[in-house]
Amino acid sequence: MYKNLKNSVLESKKTLKEFIIKNIENFKKENLIIREFLAKDNNKEKFINEITFNILSKIISSKLLYKKGILKNAYDYNELKRYIPELFDELYNIKIEEKLLKKIHNNFSSVEDWDKDDILGWAYQYYNLDENIPKIHKQSQFYTPEWIIEYLVDNTLTKYYCEIYDDSEIANKYKIQYKKQEREIKLENIKIIDPACGSGHFLIKVYNRLKEFYEKQGYKKEEYIKFILEKNIYGIDIDEKGVEIAKTILKIKALEDGYIKPINFNIVSTNFDIVKEEDIEDIEFKEILKSIKNEISGYKELGSLITLSKENREKIIKKYEKYSLFTEKTVLEKHYAEKMKKYLIILSLNYDIVISNPPYADSHDYTPELRKLIRERYFDFRKNLYSCFIKRNYDFLRDGGLLGMITPQTFMFISSYEDLRKFIIKNMHIESLVHFGLGGVFEDALVDTAMYILRKEKGNKENKSLFIDLRDIDYNKKKEVLDNIIKKGKERKYIYYENQNEFKKIPGYPFVYWINEEVKKIFEYEKLINFADVRQGIATGDNKRFLRYHWEVPREEISFNHKKDGKKWVPYAKGGPYNKWYGNLWWVIAFDEENYKLLKKMGNHLPNRQYYFKSGITYSMTTSKGPTFRLLPENFLFDCKGSSIFTDNENFKFALLGFLNSKLAFYIYRFIAGSVDLEVGDLKNIPIAPGLYKNSKKEKMLIKAVKLIIAIKKQLIETSPLELHYIESPLHSIKEMQNFENKVIKYTKQKYLLELYITILEGFIEKTIFQIYGIKKKTIEEILNQEGIPEIWIGHIEDEISFDISILKNKYLNEFNIKEQDILMLQKEINRFLKTRKDKNKKIERKEFEEVYLSKNRKNNEGKIKRLSRVLNTNPLIVYNNINNQLILKEKEYIRELIFLAINHEYIKEKGNIEYIKEKINSLGITEEILKKYSKIKDLEEYISEKILLDQKKYFKKRVPYI
Incomplete structure (x- = not known):
């Protein structure tokens, strides 16, 4: 971010720490406070860390003031102390050799950004890079870039100001759209808070904008600087160092503007000890503390997430208005007492603007104490700390106030954030949302992010919200494109306007602003739960004890009809990697009488037993490419990671399997689940078109295609010893007496032909699903642009496709009741469809084809034909025809x-x-x-x-x- 700053900070930190460690015993002898501090806290590391950063802060602050012409000498700390006395706590009063001090000053000689307001805050971020801080805090150390801060400040504070003062000149300057509001409020009474302020990045921008507004409204400088810092700006953070930096930066800005009077900041950390009732002399304050005691428990961990009852807030504000921050003295150490009083006041006020980049910490990273506190106070928002902040920030706002935040995008889609989405839609209006997706925002972290402006208001929900979709923009160009949209009115293709109430039409209320009316209508169909039972499978509680791969146990001990033979080991579906239609049937579970009794008492106690051994659809809920669905044969049990779907309608089972593996379904999963995990609860909400169950011609063709795919897939993988229905090795499967190389060629060509048939049938299924759901060409293009085009749709095929029925095994065709006329009928329909594909075929260079064919790739269950087709962007039939004997033998x-x-x-x-x-x-x-x-x-x-x-x-x- 800042040229050479990171290296300068880390190098100086190392030098200073070495000096302090070497001389710590001398410091103890010379300074009573240091001696008492170390004796009391017994925390040598904490002292070393704090004093190191204090010295760095002094050095950077002195350089800043020197560069700005305020200090005459960058090395004169007596002069610095007059301007920023807060940096000179007695605890940090140590002697530093002049030679060392100059060396550290010289470390910063290559830094060129002294004109930047937030350089001290960035120095703190770099200081923390090699610190051994808890994971939950490390995840929160994402400092917000200037352009993000500018967007959030201008679309909250600047917009709010324009609404009140009807200032079209300012609005035009910062490209703000606003409507004049009938709200009378003086500029000095507008309150802005950053409830996780860190080192004050947002507050710096707020200061700059307020200064401009005050000047435009004719206020005098000495008057408005005081107003900005003592009446407009508020902040809370759990990080003491960050808060002190924020105050230091703002003080430097005030000094730069010629304001040298003391400042009573409304920025506080929760690094203080709670006041004891017996130490309080003021009766009113003692009563307040007694009544809020339970409410503020956990304040050091929660910071601004503490909420006070309306009654207690009113008491605190009333006393504040009467005595101005409880100026009465107590026997307590004044430092902690004043902190606590200020903290309570800030918690009690309502704000016009809340602006924040809150901590991002998932619930599994909470400390035990924080987890307990969050569950007690933010149960519906507990999934992530930033979710709790959205709720708390809403509570901070006064009616009509604006909230600006940048957070992960997870709240927009994932099912565990459904309560948060409902809360936003019910209580706030989404003014705008910029959807960044992965990267392009934070310097040291790839986080899927979104930034948004929310207004606290009920009603007025007919206004459409602005959404800007930058997910597919290159990592380094998101800022440029956003500038083109906001400041230059260009790049309109990334803009969407949507009424937030439309999100209610989709299960889970996902913020899918980009979908059109055609897709929305899909969600008017009945849900899967009305046609089938979606059931979670077994969680054993001890997989090592109960599960084995089927090849680990004697074949004769595996049961294939448990109700009759009662054998110990029962086939078990357990999810597995990305794999469609059939397979991943690797496991067996100990399920004899003894183990059955144990399993009833362990794990999840054998749920949904009425579905055991029934045929259905099982799926892998978590893979890097999304879920995949497969036929669950009879006589199987199923796992919680291979949860299953059951229906009494055998035809619907196959039609449903075709839909669940389709591009359209994957497109829908993104709305309903929003992550790689497709939970049982998500699946129940999948919309089912009537064409999947109404015995239509399209449904019949779909069922035949799905059954034929499964038959071919079973034949294709019967030579894999990983699969339960394994027959023999690939070379054993070629019965003709041929030499080795001919066997390899014959088996491989037959394998690739079966893969080609599956790819062709999948493309036909995609077409049929789009027809059943009534999806038109333009929407199909939108869906395939996101999900990928079916391989057989790439380019076109000159000759008609003809299935070689002689290579298909009758035992699998008979298992699924597939007749020759069924295959011929499918062949006819497929050829009719493929004639409509007129796209040109890409010319394949032989050298490129061979390189891709022979390149190493991770094994997957898609097959080589499909992979080559996708990589080369050419039709799979062309791929198949290009594979010759010589090429096969090169593998x-x-x-x-x-x-x-x-x-x-x-x-x-x-x-x-x-x-x-x-x-x-x-x-x-x-x-x-x-x-x-x-x-x-x-x-x-x-x-x-x-x-x-x-x-x-x-x-x-x-x-x-x-x-």
Whole structure:
């Protein structure tokens, strides 16, 4: 942010700390207060840290005042003390060698930003970079850039001022849209608070704007500086150092403006000890303290999140108006007493403007004490500390007041913030919201953010809100684009106007300002909960005890009809990685009588038992690419991370599975869930179009396509020993007597053809879902722009697609009752649709194709055809036709895996008998020459005896198969 400042601060900090540590015993001898402080607190590290920063603050402040022409000598601390006495607490009165002082001053000689108002605040941020501070505080150390502060201040304070004074000149200067308000209030009576003020970044900008407004209204300088600092500006923070910096910066600004009188700031930290009743002489104040005792418990952790009852606020304000900040003396140390009094006053007032970048701390990072306090006082807003601040800031506001904040965007969509969204829509008007998405705001943190202006008002909800969508703007250009929108009236394509009441139409009230009327109508359909039961599965409470991969137990001990055979191990669906339609069926659970009794008492006590062993739809709720849905076969149990959907309508089950895996559904999940986790409660609210259950032609075609995909997927993965329905290795599946390389080529081409069929069918399903939901071309383009175009829609296909039925296994077609005429009918419909695709095909260079084909990539369940199509942005049929025999044989890592799978199959089947294994492997064409050419195996017998277990661990998720 500031050139060379970070390095200067960290280097000086290191030098000073070394000096203080070396001389601390001398300081104790020379300074009684230091000696008492260290004896009392027994906190040497705290003292070293505080005195180090105090010296740095003096150095930076003296340089600032020197550069501004206020100090005559940057090294004269006696002169500095006259201007900023707060920096010279007796605790920090130590002697520093002049040589050392000059060295540290010289560290800052390369800093060029002394004209910037907030340089001291940024110095504090950099000072904290290598501090071992608690995680909850570290997450809150995101200092707000100048351009964000400017937007929030101008759209709250500047707008508010223009509304009162009808100042079109100021409005035009700062590009503010406003309407004159019939609200009479003097400028000196406008109160602005930053309830998490830190080192005062917002308050500096507030000072600058107020100064301009006062001058425009004809106030005298000496008068308005006092008004700004003692009547307009308020702040609270739990960080003592930050608050002292804020006051120092504002004092420097006042000095720069020629104001040298003492200032009674209304900025306070909660770093004070509570006043004891027996030490209070004032009877009224003693009564107030007695009545607020419970209300202010936890004030050091909560800061401005403390709320006082209306009755107590009125008592405090009444006394404040009468005695002006309780000026009466008590036997308490005045320093702490005055802090506490000021804190209570600030909590009791109402404000015209609240402006803040509050702490971002998720509930799982709360300390035990903070978690307890937040649950007691902000239960509906407890998910994150910033959420609590939104509620508290609303309470700070007077009616008609404006709130400006920047926070994570999570409150806009995620289900756990639904109560907060309802609260905002009911009690405030969204004046504007700038949606940044990931990055582009904070220097040292990639946070998904939004900044917004809210007005405290009920009614007047017919006014539309302004939304600016910068999510897809490059990280470094968000500021530039926002400037073009606000200051130059350009880039209108990023602007949306929406009535906030429209959000009520969508389950969970997500702030999905960009969706059109066509998408909104989707949410008028009945919800999934009316057609199917969405159920959470088992949480064992001890997975290591109850769960195994199916290959870890004897096959004969796995139950495939538990009601009849009662075997110990039962197939278990447990989510897993991104994978559509079928698969990830790796697990078994101990479910014999003994373990059943244990599970009833553990975890979540076996919920929803009436659905056990039924066929349904299971899904992975958390993957980096979102949820994926798969068929749950009969005779399975299901996990809480593989929660499932059940319906008595068999046809609807398959139609629903097609919809749930569609681009349209994924688009909807973003509104309903708002994160990678799609909870059971979110799924229940998915809108179901009548075309999914009304026995229409489109529904029938959808069901046939989904069933055919599942049949093909089962055939495709039957050669994977990770899957429960595994048959044999890929090379074993080619029965014809051929040499090794021909077997590899034949198997691979057949595999890629099956992948191609799935990709074609998925594209057809996408088209059918859009038709069933009545989505028109323009909206489809909007959805696919966000979710990605189906691969078979890329470019166009010259020839008609023809399914080779001879390579499809009858056992899987029969399992799903798929007839040849069904496949031919689907083929006809698919070709009819694909003829409408007229986009040009991208020309593929052979070299580029080979590079992408042979490039290493993380394994996933999408298949190579789909991946190549997406990466090369070309039709998957073109991809398939470009894969030749020679290219397949260049895939050394892939062929090594095929060899391993063949050896592994025989190793398990023959229970490690080397002679039998060698004989069977040789019959597959895996000779010594082949091993030398395609694998790293030098000696097959040695590999089987000594090394196969290492490869098994790698392939089988660190759990070797049972033999």
